[in-house]
Amino acid sequence: MSYIPPKKQQKAIASLLPIVTFIKPYKWVALLALLVLLITAGLNLSIGQGVKFVIDSGFIAGSKEQLTQAISGLVVLISLVAVGTFCRFYLMSWLGERVSADIRKAVFNQIVHLHPSYFEENRSGEMMSRLTTDTTLLQSIVGSSFSMALRSALVLLGGLIMLLVTNIKLTLLVVACVPLTLVPIMIFGKRVRKLSENNQSAIADISTYAGEIIQHIKVVQSYTHEEKEKHAFGGEVEKAFNVARQSIKQRSFLIAAVIFLTFGAISVMLWVGGMDVLEGRMTGGELGAFIFYAIMVAMSVATIAEVYGELQRAAGAASRLLELLQIDSAIKDVTEPKPMHYGNEVSIAFKNVDFYYPSRPDTPALKDINLSILKGKVVALVGPSGAGKTTLFELLQRFYDPQQGTIEFNNEVITQVSLTELRHSMGMVPQHPVLFSSDVWHNIRYGNPDASDEQVIEAAKRAHAHDFIEQLPDGYGSFLGEQGVRLSGGQKQRIAIARAILKDPDVLLLDEATSALDAQSEFHVQAALNELMQNRTTLIIAHRLATVTHADVIVVMDKGQVVDMGTHQGLLESSVLYQKLCELQFDKAQSIESVTT
Numbered sequence: 001m002s003y004i005p006p007k008k009q010q011k012a013i014a015s016l017l018p019i020v021t022f023i024k025p026y027k028w029v030a031l032l033a034l035l036v037l038l039i040t041a042g043l044n045l046s047i048g049q050g051v052k053f054v055i056d057s058g059f060i061a062g063s064k065e066q067l068t069q070a071i072s073g074l075v076v077l078i079s080l081v082a083v084g085t086f087c088r089f090y091l092m093s094w095l096g097e098r099v100s101a102d103i104r105k106a107v108f109n110q111i112v113h114l115h116p117s118y119f120e121e122n123r124s125g126e127m128m129s130r131l132t133t134d135t136t137l138l139q140s141i142v143g144s145s146f147s148m149a150l151r152s153a154l155v156l157l158g159g160l161i162m163l164l165v166t167n168i169k170l171t172l173l174v175v176a177c178v179p180l181t182l183v184p185i186m187i188f189g190k191r192v193r194k195l196s197e198n199n200q201s202a203i204a205d206i207s208t209y210a211g212e213i214i215q216h217i218k219v220v221q222s223y224t225h226e227e228k229e230k231h232a233f234g235g236e237v238e239k240a241f242n243v244a245r246q247s248i249k250q251r252s253f254l255i256a257a258v259i260f261l262t263f264g265a266i267s268v269m270l271w272v273g274g275m276d277v278l279e280g281r282m283t284g285g286e287l288g289a290f291i292f293y294a295i296m297v298a299m300s301v302a303t304i305a306e307v308y309g310e311l312q313r314a315a316g317a318a319s320r321l322l323e324l325l326q327i328d329s330a331i332k333d334v335t336e337p338k339p340m341h342y343g344n345e346v347s348i349a350f351k352n353v354d355f356y357y358p359s360r361p362d363t364p365a366l367k368d369i370n371l372s373i374l375k376g377k378v379v380a381l382v383g384p385s386g387a388g389k390t391t392l393f394e395l396l397q398r399f400y401d402p403q404q405g406t407i408e409f410n411n412e413v414i415t416q417v418s419l420t421e422l423r424h425s426m427g428m429v430p431q432h433p434v435l436f437s438s439d440v441w442h443n444i445r446y447g448n449p450d451a452s453d454e455q456v457i458e459a460a461k462r463a464h465a466h467d468f469i470e471q472l473p474d475g476y477g478s479f480l481g482e483q484g485v486r487l488s489g490g491q492k493q494r495i496a497i498a499r500a501i502l503k504d505p506d507v508l509l510l511d512e513a514t515s516a517l518d519a520q521s522e523f524h525v526q527a528a529l530n531e532l533m534q535n536r537t538t539l540i541i542a543h544r545l546a547t548v549t550h551a552d553v554i555v556v557m558d559k560g561q562v563v564d565m566g567t568h569q570g571l572l573e574s575s576v577l578y579q580k581l582c583e584l585q586f587d588k589a590q591s592i593e594s595v596t597t
Helices: 012-060 064-112 116-121 124-166 168-215 217-222 226-278 284-325 389-396 419-424 440-445 453-462 466-470 489-503 519-532 568-574 576-596
Strands: 346-356 364-374 378-382 404-409 426-429 507-511 537-541 553-558 561-566
Touching: 012 064, 012 124, 012 284, 064 124, 064 284, 124 168, 124 284, 168 226, 217 226, 226 284, 346 389, 346 537, 364 389, 364 537, 364 561, 378 389, 389 404, 389 507, 389 537, 419 426, 426 489, 440 453, 440 489, 453 466, 453 489, 489 519, 507 519, 553 568, 553 576, 561 568, 561 576, 568 576
Parallel strands: 378 537, 378 553, 426 507, 507 537
Antiparallel strands: 346 364, 346 404, 553 561
């Protein structure tokens, strides 16, 4: 499904047309709602004739029997209108909620498949605003404003026809005044849309700012910046309020101008019609019916003007949503993936790989990388910060694709194999573990959603996490808070390791996985990792060299290039950079040990 982002010059209705795509699956509900709306509009117009009959056959004729019949008929019509209004409101509101939910799912489904570089250039708060505020605006349009506009348009058209039937002269007077009501719609409509787009952007700014502060509340409080952040957030809120105030003022001018012009025209018509009644050129019932239809026409025009303002606001929301939906991810899954052959001796191979991050196109993150990793071997990546170690992990998992060269997994270029199968074959334990706002079961089972409780517990035991989990208030059912805020750094790391153990991958990617553990926990978890690494290909990003002296191969990186590789002892003799790294760490450790002793 493809979407064309609307241009700024397009009208509001044109901007909202792509939303029809989401209504199509529920076309029968929409058609039934429209049918009920047509019937209800017709019944509304029939009430005018009932008013005429009540006045002429009841009041003026002085017949109690005719008056009773007229009132009874009027009550029946009003009852039918009430039933029709209930059906229309329910069906259209259901449709609005359903379409809003589908749009939210479509936007979220698009977001989770977008390439990571998109999130480097766009704020998460803005995307949250699109998922919530923008879709709520569209729900209001589909579920309420659209039916109101259509009903008002039908009543306007039908009312004008009934006005012509009732009195041509007065109708021409009313029709002559109608173009005047279009002037404020044209003047204020564009302003409302532009201000509404600005308002949505301002709300996104608020969401982003508040989200960052809440996420890093400990840092804010540690630096005693509460008052500063309150003032800054207040400024963002006031900015959004001022934009919203301008939008409200323009919409208020629009509605007030339309109402004044419309009811002013009715007042003139009432004076002319009253003179005709006094001079006997029309009956009181005809004038009553005409006034009824004129009021319906006036209310319809006012409603259309109000809904037009809502459409302008929704047009901005639709533009933002549909622009997001039409973005193509830079990382695409292959249509016909090649099968991976797991019996190959070479597990991973980087061949002449050059890579530049999209946000830093002039600075190479990796340059001319050639690296072969044999199956079942433990390979450590060491080097200064910014050497490109983490970038290798990201390219291997296809979070990015290199600008030059190829990466092979089991002798197949990774761009030619299934993205799901590729990533499923790897288990990642980052330096800073990511936990979800849920319980322990969910966070560990994220590695294998189909795992039984027994398998989850076994994985936790192997990660040396079972004991502290049992001590939590609800054990494995304990809620961990946002990003696992209720756990210590070492506990978070062990949960992440248990998740990787449960996934049981072919390739382990460890980004200093034991860095957040105390000495005792590190010993136990390292033992668990050593067991887990048996017969698996393991890549370790190491900042502490003491943890990787046992590696089969140590790859030394600097400034995005592989400068040397070999065993620990071999590199101590051949690599100047590796010698410096060892001297900095081991000499420091020895000096600390001598002081403590």
